[in-house]
Amino acid sequence: MIDLRRLHVLRMLDEHGTVTAAAAALHLTPSAVSQQIRLLGRDTGVDLLERVGRGVRLTPSARVLLGHADRLYADWERVLAEATAAPAGGVLRLCGFPTALAALLAPAAAALRDALAVEVTEAGNAECFALLLAGEADIAVVLPAPEAPPRDDPRFDQQPLLQDPFDLVVPAGHPLASAAEVDLSAASDEPWIGADRGDDSAIVLAACSAAGFAPRIAHGAKEWNGVVALVSHGFGVCLMPRLAPVPAHHRVVRIPLRHPAPSRAVLTCVRRGSGAQPAVARGLAALAAVGAQSPLPLVDGEHDEAVPHRHTYRAAPS
Known part of the structure; x- marks a missing residue:
């Protein structure tokens, strides 16, 4: 199972480029961002980040995952629309x-x-x-x-x-x-x-x-x-x-x-x-x-x- 909240953290890291910037956008600490991505990697069984000098970059596996993330989130928004149609x-x-x-x-x-x-x-x-x-x-x-x-x-x-x-x-x-x-x-x-x-x-x-x-x-x-x-x-x-x-x-x-x-x-x-x-x-x-x-x-x-x-x-x- 994939936790969409952890997938969202990966999306934000891709969007903002660094763990620090993603953490600021998400109102989290950098260590919390890193932990969420490690847990997502554990859930999927792949490494999502690799070291480059003093920073990190997304692995090819992470790119594959992100390639499906937008569709997954659009589907989830539609599910929310159906679930909240009455109230x-x-x-x-x-x-x-x-x-x-x-x-x-x-x-x-x-x-x-x-x-x-x-x-x-x-x-x-x-x-x-x-x-x-x-x-x-x-x-x-x-x-x-x-x-x-x-x-x-x-x-x-x-x-x-x-x-x-x-x-x-x-x-x-x-x-x-x-x-x-x-x-x-x-x-x-x-x-x-x-x-x-x-x-x-x-x-x-x-x-x-x-x-x-x-x-x-x-x-x-x-x-x-x-x-x-x-x-x-x-x-x-x-x-x-x-x-x-x-x-x-x-x-x-x-x-x-x-x-x-x-x-x-x-x-x-x-x-x-x-x-x-x-x-x-x-x-x-x-x-x-x-x-x-x-x-x-x-x-x-x-x-x-x-x-x-x-x-x-x-x-x-x-």
């Missing part, structure tokens, strides 16, 4: 990147709290996947970033929730501020506020390149609030995802871009096989409902087609 209630743990927490997770959690105990955690994109794998989150709202697991990763079930388009943000009183929509090339000669936000920055640079120019980055900030503050005071323009809120005291105008507008996909992610568990299913339904009420164009889960929703995207300055 209501429970605890649901949600996590997501900051703008998703504000726009999607918080209202979804509010809709769920009468039926479930809901815990919400703000986490970076990569951390969301780590929390799911460690069993410390049940649903994550994530972006398909280059460093993220691919959509067909056997450990996770990632599904489209919505597309988050980018708008041009200009100061109130700017010559473009009265436009209902613009071509991105109209801002080619403007100073730009750079958002040091990884993949968002890559989307902005790619969109500008496709529009035929390289933006002249005059200033930069890490958080959207700082970016918008600089725009508000006339230091430049920026592209900003529609999920990111603009504080009312900033005198800026958001202008939709003419097709093709740059956008980023927003996904829900759960451990593969867990989506039918009652609490998880409720959470996914709540997120879908919040997304359906959003002014963003939705992604149809079957056909991945954008369905536009009427909304005035250009906010008048307060």
